[in-house]
Structures are given as structure tokens and as C-alpha cells.
Amino acid sequence: MVNMSGILAFFVGLVMVGLVSSAKFDELFQSSWALDHFIHEGEQIKLQLDKYSGAGFESKKKYMFGRVSLNLKLVEGDSAGTVTAFYMSSEGANHNEFDFEFLGNTTGEPYSVQTNVYVNGVGNREQRLNLWFDPTKEFHSYSIFWNQRQVVFLVDETPIRVHMNLEHKGNPIPKDQAMGVYSSLWNADDWATQGGRVKTDWSHAPFVATYKDFEINACECPVPVTAAENAKRCSSSEDKSYWWDEPTMSELSLHQSHQLLWVRANHMVYDYCSDTARFPVTPAECVHHRH
Numbered sequence: 215m216v217n218m219s220g221i222l223a224f225f226v227g228l229v230m231v232g233l234v235s236s237a238k239f240d241e242l243f244q245s246s247w248a249l250d251h252f253i254h255e256g257e258q259i260k261l262q263l264d265k266y267s268g269a270g271f272e273s274k275k276k277y278m279f280g281r282v283s284l285n286l287k288l289v290e291g292d293s294a295g296t297v298t299a300f301y302m303s304s305e306g307a308n309h310n311e312f313d314f315e316f317l318g319n320t321t322g323e324p325y326s327v328q329t330n331v332y333v334n335g336v337g338n339r340e341q342r343l344n345l346w347f348d349p350t351k352e353f354h355s356y357s358i359f360w361n362q363r364q365v366v367f368l369v370d371e372t373p374i375r376v377h378m379n380l381e382h383k384g385n386p387i388p389k390d391q392a393m394g395v396y397s398s399l400w401n402a403d404d405w406a407t408q409g410g411r412v413k414t415d416w417s418h419a420p421f422v423a424t425y426k427d428f429e430i431n432a433c434e435c436p437v438p439v440t441a442a443e444n445a446k447r448c449s450s451s452e453d454k455s456y457w458w459d460e461p462t463m464s465e466l467s468l469h470q471s472h473q474l475l476w477v478r479a480n481h482m483v484y485d486y487c488s489d490t491a492r493f494p495v496t497p498a499e500c501v502h503h504r505h
């Protein structure tokens with residue numbers, strides 16, 4: 215027997231609404247500070263840091279759920295003391311944030327990638343890894359995927375971190391606030407490199423981070439509406455179906471979970487989840503890493 219409403223739901227399910235996707239910087243982003251340290255060169259953007267200033271850019275719109283990606287070539291040579299950040303963040307005291315921070319190093323020493331997740335204004339969820347390639351030689355892609363079940367950080371499509379929604383354990387992932395997308399290059403030589411022991415050598419300035427291939431495939435949130443309205447707009451329902459709500463997006467594929475295990479086994483240098491001095495009680499969202 216043919217079930218008409220089932221067929222209808224199937225076709226509606228194929229229609230992906232609200233997608234935004236582009237590789238053009240200007241459509242998605244704008245310089246946010248130090249315009250004189252910001253260079254737009256063809257398809258590439260360069261952020262410069264010298265002793266007077268760093269620079270940054272931000273998305274023109276706010277988003278809820280979906281995926282944000284860019285290609286990035288980090289500061290070459292002596293990058294000690296510098297931090298390049300790529301992150302999503304909402305606003306206000308109880309803000310949420312998903313961070314990639316690339317911590318520079320002296321020439322020949324590896325960059326470290328620090329990730330962090332803030333929920334309701336509270337971070338302290340640092341993880342750090344060394345990459346399996348030199349991120350200063352070529353462009354590599356860095357992405358943040360976010361839906362109601364998980365936040366995934368990816369490097370060249372390899373997941374390096376998953377933050378699961380553990381709502382049932384009183385540990386929700388951020389899913390109520392629209393987020394902007396940001397990147398910046400600044401001086402953080404008080405902490406970034408080898409615990410702050412190595413300072414920025416300004417004789418090597420300007421330090422340059424280069425970007426291209428900007429992509430935002432996410433649900434756009436109108437700013438004047440309430441968080442609840444945005445959450446409703448950006449969640450699949452009877453009349454709309456978003457790709458990030460597909461069942462296959464609710465957790466890593468088997469292949470991806472193997473990749474994540476490989477990263478954790480071979481490249482992780484710090485994980486707050488196993489820092490028992492700092493967290494005598496293992497944070498709830500960490501428990502799934504342990505089997």
C-alpha cells in the first residue's frame with residue numbers, strides 16, 4: 215500500500231534548505247581589526263603580526279549548526295610566541311565557543327594545535343596535539359562541524375576531537391546560541407610557546423598566516439530574532455530537513471572513529487580529560503574516550 219505522507223516526507227527530506235556555501239571571502243567575512251595588517255591578495259587573505267599589531271577577520275553573519283572550513287598556511291620559520299586562532303563563538307557572558315589555536319614555535323620545532331570548547335562561558339577543556347605534517351609548508355584544511363549531537367574538529371577531514379552532547383548526563387553541548395566565525399593572528403608570548411619561555415623575536419616580523427577556500431555550510435541566523443526562534447529555524451522539522459541532522463551525522467563513521475583513535479594515540483600531547491591533577495573527577499563528557 216502506498217503511503218502518500220511517507221512519500222511526501224521522503225521528497226521533502228531531499229530538499230536541503232538554508233544552505234550557504236561559498237569560497238569567496240567577501241561574501242562571508244570581513245576584516246574585524248587592524249585593517250592595515252590585513253592583506254587581500256586574489257583568492258588569499260593574509261594576516262600580519264608585527265610589534266604594533268596583529269589582525270583578524272570575522273563572519274558577517276551568525277550561524278547555528280553546520281560546517282565551517284578554511285584552508286590555512288601557518289606562519290613560516292620562527293613563529294615562536296605567535297598564535298593563530300580559528301574559532302566559532304557566540305556573544306555574552308555565557309557564550310559558547312569552539313576553538314582551534316595554532317601555537318607557534320621556534321624554527322624547526324613543531325607547531326601545536328590546541329582545541330577548546332566553551333559551554334555557557336566555561337572553557338578549561340584544552341586538548342593539544344602535534345600535527346602529522348608541517349602546517350607552514352602547504353595549505354591544509356581546518357573545519358568545525360556542529361549539530362545537536364556533537365561538535366567535531368577536523369584537520370584535512372581527519373577528526374581530531376569530538377565533543378559529544380551528553381544532555382542526559384546534565385552536560386549539554388552548546389546548541390542554543392548563534393555563533394560567529396572568527397580568525398586572528400596575535401602575540402601570546404606570555405604563554406603560547408614552550409609554556410611562555412620562548413618569546414616572540416620581533417626581528418623576524420612581520421609574521422604572516424595565509425588563508426584561502428572559505429566555506430560555510432550552515433544555518434544562517436537573523437540577528438534580531440530570539441535564540442529560541444533561531445534554534446527552531448535551524449532544526450529539522452516536518453517541513454524542512456537539514457543535512458547536519460541526518461542520522462549519519464549524529465556520530466563519527468567507523469572510519470572516522472578509527473582516524474580519531476590514531477590521532478589520539480600518535481599525536482596527542484595533552485588532554486584535559488586525563489589531567490587528574492587538574493580534574494580529580496573526570497569531566498562527564500570525557501568518559502566516552504576511555505573505552
Ligand SMILES: *[C@@H]1O[C@H](CO)[C@@H](O)[C@H](O)[C@H]1NC(C)=O
Pocket residue numbers: 317318319320323324325326406407408409
Ligand atoms: C615546541 O617545540 C617543543 C620542543 O620540540 C615542544 O615540546 C612543544 O610542544 C612545541 N610547541 C609549543 C607550542 O611549544
